[in-house]
Amino acid sequence: MPSIAMTHFYTFVALTAISTVLICSxxxxxxxxxxxxxxENLKNILDHVAAKGNELLTLVTxxxxxxxxxxxxxxxxxxxxxxxxxxxxxxxxxxxxxxxQIRNGETAYRVFFPQKIxxxxxxxxxxxxxxxxxxxxxxxxxxxxxLLGGNGQ
Numbered sequence: 082m083p084s085i086a087m088t089h090f091y092t093f094v095a096l097t098a099i100s101t102v103l104i105c106s107x108x109x110x111x112x113x114x115x116x117x118x119x120x121e122n123l124k125n126i127l128d129h130v131a132a133k134g135n136e137l138l139t140l141v142t143x144x145x146x147x148x149x150x151x152x153x154x155x156x157x158x159x160x161x162x163x164x165x166x167x168x169x170x171x172x173x174x175x176x177x178x179x180x181x182q183i184r185n186g187e188t189a190y191r192v193f194f195p196q197k198i199x200x201x202x203x204x205x206x207x208x209x210x211x212x213x214x215x216x217x218x219x220x221x222x223x224x225x226x227x228l229l230g231g232n233g234q
Contacts, residue, residue: 115159122158123178124190127165130154130204130211130226131176131192134167137215138198138222147216151229156207165211166203167226174198174224194224202226 133152140148157163158180165178174197179189183203199218202225204211214225 119159119161119180120189122155123163123180126154126158126163127176127178127190127192130165130213131194134176134213134215134224134226135194137213138194138196138224141215141217141222142196145217147214149212149214152211152213154204154206154211158206163206164203165226167200167224169198169200172197174200176226196222198222198224200224200226204228 130152133150137148137150140146161180162182163178163180164183165176166183167174167176169175173193175191175193177188177191179187183205199221200223204226205228208228210229212227212229214223214227216223
C-alpha cells in the first residue's frame with residue numbers, strides 16, 4: 082500500500098510542476114502579445130511628433146521666425162506610462178522614447194531629424210498636451226519639447 086500512495090504523490094508533484102511551467106509560459110506569451118501593439122503605438126506617436134517638428138523646422142528655417150505648436154498626445158499607451166524627449170549630439174538630432182519611467186540610455190525607438198539642429202526638453206505621458214517651440218538660434222534651428230504649462234527641460 083505505501084508504494085501506491087507514494088506513486089500518487091509523485092504524480093501530483095509532477096503535474097504541479099508541469100502546470101506551473103504552462104501557466105508561466107502562457108503568462109509570458111500574453112504579456113508579449115500586449116507589448117507589441119504598445120510599442121507600435123509608441124512608434125506612431127514618435128513619428129507624429131517628429132513630423133510636426135520637421136514642419137516647424139522647415140517653417141522657421143525658411144522664414145527665420147519663431148513658432149510653437151501644441152500637440153495632443155494620449156495620456157498612456159494601453160495602461161502604461163511613456164515618455165519622449167529630443168536629443169542631439171554634434172552631428173545629428175533625434176526624438177526618442179520608451180514605455181515606463183524615463184531612464185538614461187534606455188530608449189525603445191528613435192526618429193532622426195534630417196538636418197542638424199539644437200534640441201532640448203522632454204514630455205511625460207499623462208500630464209497634458211505637449212508643446213513644440215522652434216526658433217533660430219543664430220544660424221542653427223532650436224527645437225524644444227515640453228509639457229504645456231511646464232518647463233520640461
